[in-house]
Amino acid sequence: MATSSSHSAVRRVAIFGGTHGNELSGVLLVKHWLKHGEEIARRSMEVRPFITNPKAVEKCVRYIDTDLNRVFDNQSLSGDQKGKVPYEIEQARKINSLFGPKGSKNGYDVILDLHNTTAHMGATLILENSRDDFTIQMCKYIQTSMAPESCAVLLIEHPGVKYATTRSIAKHPIGIEVGPQPQGVVRADILRTMKNVVNYALDFMQYFNEGTEFPPCSLEVYRVLEKIDYPRNESGDLGAIIHPSLQDQDWKPLNPGDPMFITMDGEVTCYEGENTVYPTFVNEAAYYEKNQAFAKTEKVTLMAQALRL
Ligand SMILES: CC(=O)N[C@@H](CC(=O)O)C(=O)O
Ligand SMILES: [Zn+2]
Secondary structure (H helix, E strand, O other): OOOEEEOOOOOEEEEEEOOOOOOHHHHHHHHHHHHOHHHOOEOOEEEEEEEOOHHHHHHOOOOOOOOHHHOOOHHHHHOOOOOOOOHHHHHHHHHHHHHOOOOOOOOOOEEEEEEEOOOOOEEEEEEOOOOOHHHHHHHHHHHHHHOOOOEEEEEOOOOOOOOOOHHHHOOEEEEEEEEOOOOOOOOHHHHHHHHHHHHHHHHHHHHHHOOOOEOOEEEEEEEEEEEEOOOEOOOOOEOOEEOOOOOOOOOOOEOOOOEEEEOOOOOEEEOOOOOOEEEEOOOOHHHOOOOOOEEEEEEEEEEEOEEEO
16 A cells, blocks of 8 residues: 555645625735735636626625525536526536546645634634545645644544535545634634635645645544434424524533423423534534534544655
8 A cells, every 4th residue: 555645746735715895804815815915825726716696795694596606516517507597507507617527637736715704613624525536635734733722623524414515626625614703704723714714725735736744633523414404384384493502612522411402481302312423513603504513423543645746
């Protein structure tokens, strides 16, 4: 077995902001970098900032017709949909032709997609593939550089839960999710954290292109297991809300018997699973419509081989 994986140089990197128009750290950073490209320039590669959903940004909403970050599947991208095409599908096709096409060797090498969450997740890297050594090494580098500030890695590779993200058209997609930040609001601390993560990611790629060898590494990630919805009544309205002892406790253990939800009358629903899980996206505003109160994750350790050019 090879002891190091050899990759070709990173030539083209895109930084996406405004995939959700009301997640303002990424919107402001990308708009800034469109004017001040020198701040993200690195000698060995092209770095292109891009606003992915300009109409949603203009209106400061998550999306116009449908969630852009769910429509990068082959069917939506292929263009055989009849009738009036939703704005985000049109936009997805445009983005796919500029930065993809998805699954081809012509796609961008890396796409960093910037998001904010209303959940108390801190800096989070979203990884789509547990066997992509390049991206695992990048996550490790970012995590190490961010210390002592924490930087969790969320692995969304799960047949039932995975979705077709905007960044998935790149060879190495990575989501950068930072919170808590309310929708339509920008906080300097959250924006600064996001900017630091982007700069560390770019530094990693520059070092890699210069021939730096990264030793084998292990990476602790939180792997998504399941989405949990709020208790709801027959009409689909909320029957209970996140319990105060779960609120803001993203990445903290949820043990059997721990409270999850509380009704308006004070009735508590507890976690009845057998194993400790690690909730994330707890009380994310955008997920009420997606029937998700939080996601359960488990801790898993990934391994990556040594990496060099
Ligand atoms: C709050 C939010 O928008 N989160 C992103 C996560 C991701 O990019 O994978 C989403 O649901 O698309
Ligand atoms: Zn988002």
